[in-house]
Structure formats: structure tokens, C-alpha cells
Amino acid sequence: MRQIVGIEPFRTERAELLAEGNRLTALYKELGATEDGFAAYHGFVALHARYRELLPDIVVSRCPFSDRLVYWPLDIVDVDGWFWNACNPVRRTDPVPHTWLLMGGAMRLDGPPAPAPFRRRVGPGVPYVYTEALEHPEMRAVISEVPVGPHTGWAITYHCSVHRPRGLALEPVWGSDHYDVAVAPRRYAAWDDNWHTNSRDFELRPWLDSGKLLWIAPGDTTATLRTGSTDCPYLDLPGIRGYHPPF
Incomplete structure (x- = not known):
């Protein structure tokens, strides 16, 4: 049975890992292919591995x-964590x-984001939902709130009762430019194909009432699936109906 990784070990080491890893990354960019440069490179690679190992499993x-x-x-x-580095995310696969197929995501920023030496x-x-994906008869999506x-x-996670539908475009995993998702150890579902051809629909009510889109209430530790638009907290929220500019 898979062991679930908790938040506290990650929280304890995170700040030190990021500070030293970012320092070594900058040093490597400065020194390049020199002895000290390669030492800096191996140093931040090791810190990335530790960060990746400690990432907590979130429902x-x-x-x-x-x-x-x-x-x-x-x-x-x-x-500001390396997970959110859009071009080179540090993540466990x-x-x-x-049944898992896609995971998009959205975020409402509460104040300026913490600075980081990479693009988010x-x-x-x-x-929102991806229209073409959710129109497939065997597809369902689930929205859950994830404070960051x-x-x-x-x-916004998409599940399909059949194998990946033919012709359906994949999308990058939330916060990343990539789709590199493991279906089993060392077996990947896909790599970087058919980007950004699903249209986004921010009008969630019809999808909720049709039963195609389900939701988990914020803070619900039981992660109970709920249906319908009645009492759904994800409707008509204020915010940017389009992608935040990279920051």
C-alpha cells in the first residue's frame, strides 16, 4: 500500500532547501562549465531531489x-517553491x-506572489472546464479547493472510464508547461503532445447540473463528491477569466 507523504517534514526543510538551491543554481549559471560550476550543479540537483521526495501528497x-x-x-x-516553476518544475511523477486523464487548475492571488528566480x-x-474534454460521454471532472x-x-481533475479518447488533446498539468504523468512506475501516459487546443468554459452551472462536473466542498476532509449547482461555492467567483500573466 502506498505511503502518504505528510506536510510537516516538507514544511520543516523547505525554506532552507529553496534558499540554498536557488543560490547554487545562480552560481552554476555564473560559473558555467568549470570545476566549481559543476560542483554547484550537483549541489542543486541533490537539493531538488530532496524537495521532490518531501513534496506532500494533497487530496x-x-x-x-x-x-x-x-x-x-x-x-x-x-x-515560490520549485513545484511551481512552469518551465522546469520539480515534481514527483x-x-x-x-481513470485519471487531466488536471487543470486556477488560482486567485491574495496579494503579490512571493518572489522566485523562475516563471510561474x-x-x-x-x-473553468475544458469543453472538448468534458463533452466526451465517459468523462467527468471534479473541482476541489487547494489553498497555496x-x-x-x-x-480541476478529469476522469474517464475508458482509455484516453482518440483525438482528445492533452493539457499541461496545473502550473506546468508539461504533461509527464506516470500511470505506473517508469510508465508514462504521454509526453508534451497536442497542447492548448481545448477551449475553456468558465460558465460552470450547466456542467454542474448535467452531472458532468462534480465538486468537493472547501475544507471537507472526507472529500465527499457533491453534484449539482445548488450551494456550490465555485460559481460566479470574482477574478480573471483568462490566464494570469506569467510572474
Whole structure:
């Protein structure tokens, strides 16, 4: 049985890992292919590995078909963590349930984001769905709230009862430019293909009432799936209906 990684060990080491890793990364860029430069390179690679190992498993969904909880190794402390480096994210590719297909995301920023020496792309400012993906008859999506430091994030996870539908475009995993998702150890679902051809729909009510879009209430430790638009807290939220500029 898979061991779930908790938040406290990560929180304890995180600040020191980021500070030293960012210092060594900058030093390597300055020194380049020299003895000291390679020493800096190996140093930050080791720190990345430790950060990756400590990333806590966060519940982002529950499969509507199997009722299985879906965990994601995710940095919820703040957006200055290497997980949120859009171009070169430091993440674990843990196996996902066989029904898992996509995970988009959105985030409402509460004040200026913490500075970091890399670009972040956290999605739109309110939740949305990918129209073409959710129109598939065997597809369901689940929205859950994921606080990230002072900011409010939403994971939108897509589950399909059949193998990846032919012709459906994949999308980068939330906060990343990549789709590098393991379906089993050392077996990957796909790599970087068919980007950004699904249209985004911010009008969630019809999807909720149709049963295609389900939701988990904020702070619900049981991660109970709920249906319908009545009492859904993710409707009509204020925020950017389009991607935040990279920061």
C-alpha cells in the first residue's frame, strides 16, 4: 500500500532547501562549465531531489467511477517553491489511477506572489472546464479547493472510464508547461503532445447540473463528491477569466 507523504517534514526543510538551491543554481549559471560550476550543479540537483521526495501528497479529487481518492505531490506552502516553476518544475511523477486523464487548475492571488528566480503560470483567476474534454460521454471532472500559502487554488481533475479518447488533446498539468504523468512506475501516459487546443468554459452551472462536473466542498476532509449547482461555492467567483500573466 502506498505511503502518504505528510506536510510537516516538507514544511520543516523547505525554506532552507529553496534558499540554498536557488543560490547554487545562480552560481552554476555564473560559473558555467568549470570545476566549481559543476560542483554547484550537483549541489542543486541533490537539493531538488530532496524537495521532490518531501513534496506532500494533497487530496485533489475523488474518482467519480471508482470512488478512489486522488493524491497529488504538491507544494501548498507558497508559489515560490520549485513545484511551481512552469518551465522546469520539480515534481514527483507518482502513479495515478487508471481513470485519471487531466488536471487543470486556477488560482486567485491574495496579494503579490512571493518572489522566485523562475516563471510561474498558475492558471486563470477562477475555476473553468475544458469543453472538448468534458463533452466526451465517459468523462467527468471534479473541482476541489487547494489553498497555496495565502492564495486560493482550485484543482480541476478529469476522469474517464475508458482509455484516453482518440483525438482528445492533452493539457499541461496545473502550473506546468508539461504533461509527464506516470500511470505506473517508469510508465508514462504521454509526453508534451497536442497542447492548448481545448477551449475553456468558465460558465460552470450547466456542467454542474448535467452531472458532468462534480465538486468537493472547501475544507471537507472526507472529500465527499457533491453534484449539482445548488450551494456550490465555485460559481460566479470574482477574478480573471483568462490566464494570469506569467510572474
